[in-house]
Amino acid sequence: MKWFEHQADAAENKKIRKIEAWGARLNPELGAMAAVGWYFRLLEVITRHGRVFRLPGDYDLALLAQDLRTSEENTVLFLNLLSEINAIDREAWQSRVVFCPKLAKRADRYTEEMIKKEVDALLGSSEKTISYELYRTIEMLAQHPDPRKRNTYGQILHRLESFSRQAPRSLADAEHICTEAAHICAESAHISTYHTTPSPSPDKEASASVASPAAPGDDAGRPPEPVDSVSVNRGEAENEPQPIQNRFGPANLVKLWNDMGCKPMVSELTDDRRKKAGLRLRKRGDPEWWRRLFEKVRGLNKPWLTFDFLMRNDTNCLKVLEGNYDRDFRTGGNGGKDRLRFGAHKEKDREDSGKYAAIGRTFATDPGAGGAGPGEDSPGQAGV
Known part of the structure; x- marks a missing residue:
């Protein structure tokens, strides 16, 4: 969420003006500003899910409508508008995937600046300790489908492993996520259209293979052994050390x-x-x-x-x-919000003592509620 930027010049943006015009047609009085607010709120929802989210697989349409403070019908109409003006990816939205290419570019730019700043500070410090978050981010980018990015971040990862005296402590307890990270990056690149680079040369491919990240359980006190990319491609890497066991990740x-x-x-x-x-x-x-x-x-x-x-x-x-959740939630001092939220509330037994039982008896004997007359022991019976 740190890389999310608000457009200070939104009033001059052509897409924002189109969103305002659409909102004004929807509601002449307040629709223009409401539609702009929907747009920026939608960007926040996207960032909470990473880069994309699917309807209804990752997020329910009703929840999205609640975030935008509008109806489900208006939410679908609004997303259709954004796809028409290319504020979100049109092809992705046809399969009900919400993806904003411009937001993804901002994320890439922020990530590059953050990594450059953190790596420079790390290599210039006397303490060569890599944080788990930084290592994991660079490790994922080292498996990027874009060969230029894969080569760049692979070299950075190799430098970190060479200069660091110890592997990140939390990384030793995490799973090896290179394959899955490549899948995630490939999925995002499939949706996005800005990953367009020429095919890499054999030298660059070999360099990227040498800079592949080490296994999480290795001691990062020494750089990893070079791997022959030709042998790996032929499936002849039998001499490489294999992990003892697959971690449950x-x-x-x-x-x-x-x-x-x-x-x-x-x-x-x-x-x-x-x-x-x-x-x-x-x-x-x-x-x-x-x-x-x-x-x-x-x-x-x-x-x-x-x-x-x-x-x-x-x-x-x-x-x-x-077993704290074995029984259904009861209404507490929040006006019954838990009952409305969870939908698992059971009616209070009217025979129980307490203020809830008293309220239940009052409602049950109210002539206007169920048509029955007041009970003999109900409040005010003597004055009726």
């Missing part, structure tokens, strides 16, 4: 969630989900522990008990296992 966690039939299904492992799942797995990496948790979630079958809810913090997972 975020991708495996999502697969376990979907395979066990938990609802709603997770259709995409976004960057935010990967980061939060990695934090949860650093503390509890036993697959059987997560299997027991997901079995409990599937048995409870509550609409709010989602994968993202569990990944939010460790406390939510523990509360589910300890």
